[in-house]
Amino acid sequence: MIIAQIATPTGTTPSPAIHQLVEIITHNVVEIDGDAQTVTSPEMFVRKDRNQFTWRTIHLLAVEGDIDTEDQSPYGYPLLPGSVDGVDAGSAAVPAVGMTSISLSLRENLDSAYVDINALTGHEDAYLPLWEATREILRAEGRTKVTAYADHPFGDELRAPSSDLSLAQTRFSRFLLEAGFELTQTETCSRLALPVDEENLERLSADAAAHAGDYRTVSWVGPTPAEYRSDLVALVSAFHLDMPSAGIVEAEINYDVERLVTADQRTADIGITAIVTAAQHSSGQLVGYTRLNIEEGLPAVFQDDTLVLRDHRGHRLGMLMKTENLRRLAEIAPGRPFIQTWNAGENDMMWSINERLGFRPHSGVGQWQIEIA
Known part of the structure; x- marks a missing residue:
């Protein structure tokens, strides 16, 4: 398995790599939420990457097979284009089975980072190489406090110290526990039908x-x-x-x-x-x-x-x-069709307001954290 990085888009049209990134995210969202109505489009992904100024985001793909590119990222990974504008070499689709987005704040908490890791069902073996590559990048950037947000069904298996809201295990949360992450907060994702x-x-x-x-x-x-x-x-x-x-x-x-x-x-x-x-x-x-x-x-x-x-x-x-x-x-x-929002398990006041407005629990979210050397 090869870990590749997607270059910051130089144009407005998303590359096949960006399309695959979004497809993997969509697969994981549908697995928990049952629909993809909250997933940003590839075109919007490119717009967001091109308009960042308080964050810098690094996207990785886990690829099974060969990658036809000689370009390398600053971290030493094969580099895939983020947009197709003016790009010929390396723009073809690759067989991606997992992805990571690393978000680095440029204004505050400069020792921290957020990571979003997803893999297709049946390709959970992508989690470890993606995390190892992510950890190398975080160390290179001096980021030691790492947060991962993960969607969960409600259940009785996982509970954070900060609230009584409990969540069910997922294939991703099992990996996070094995990797040394701790569940520090749980949130309710709720929807208000319109x-x-x-x-x-x-x-x-x-x-x-x-x-x-x-x-x-x-x-x-x-x-x-x-x-x-x-x-x-x-x-x-x-x-x-x-x-x-x-x-x-x-x-x-x-x-x-x-x-x-x-x-x-x-x-x-x-x-x-x-x-x-x-x-x-x-x-x-x-x-x-x-x-x-x-x-x-x-x-x-x-x-x-x-x-x-x-x-x-x-x-x-x-x-x-x-x-x-x-x-x-x-x-x-x-x-x-609906409004979606999130409330921390300990934020009873805001949840009370939302509930009276008609918001109903849809799924759970776990805040997972780890400190790395």
């Missing part, structure tokens, strides 16, 4: 508004309006520092207005539309926000950040913001 129950939405919204007092909501689609940028920077920073982590990577964030503006522009360039609703105090300060992401070509909608600053909690602002954002979604992108 369209929402309008009667329930109105009832929840009216109740939240009755408790909101000196607060109202403001919403926008796409880039953050200039008058809200400073407040949103503070909210995003608070979200990342407040988010349950239960692991070896400590919360750290280096966020500013320049980074927000760049991120907004690149998000739009990629083809992702953000719908944001914020809670605004009578003083004019934004004290909370929630965000939905709509990805071009993808049926599913993703519920990402939701936060209310600690000093402003207790006014049902989380529910107020979420109900308003659901109305915005119905106006902007009707016909979507």
Whole structure:
């Protein structure tokens, strides 16, 4: 088995290697979720790789057979093109049976990395060579704290110290345990079927508004309006520092207005539309926000950040913001099948809000971590 690296795309058209990477990811997602409605397309994979500025991602393939290329990556692996634009040699498909994506933060937690490892059913022998190659790259990059997120069915076999949510074993989790990873956190992946129950939405919204007092909501689609940028920077920073982590990577964030503006522009360039609703105090300060992401070509909608600053909690602002954002979604992108989100097992408050909105558990997620020398 040969481990090859996929080069950063130089053009906009995904290469056969990128297509195979996505096919392997799709195979693994369908195995747990039962559908591929949340899997990014090869074209979107290329766009994301070309528009990164706070992360650097390295993609590997496990290949059975020969690879027709003389190019080598900086880490010494055969190099396959990431896009077909202007590429002839080495652009043919190879018999790939597994993949790894290594994500390296360029702004914070510079001793950590995230890895996503997948293999086709019946090719679990690809896990070990992929992990060995991944570990070599991480050592070369000085990354010692490694996190892998893995999808799981619910079950009784695996439990993290941080919550009572338990998961079932999978072929991948068995490998992670053998490799020395520890399960440090469990999350619920839940879905809200669309369209929402309008009667329930109105009832929840009216109740939240009755408790909101000196607060109202403001919403926008796409880039953050200039008058809200400073407040949103503070909210995003608070979200990342407040988010349950239960692991070896400590919360750290280096966020500013320049980074927000760049991120907004690149998000739009990629083809992702953000719908944001914020809670605004009578003083004019934004004290909370929630965000939905709509990805071009993808049926599913993703519920990402939701936060209310600690000093402003207790006014049902989380529910107020979420109900308003659901109305915005119905106006902007009707016909979507569902919203998908994730809640840490210990985050009972946010799960309570989501459950009342109609979210239902769909699958589990395990945060697996290891420290390497």
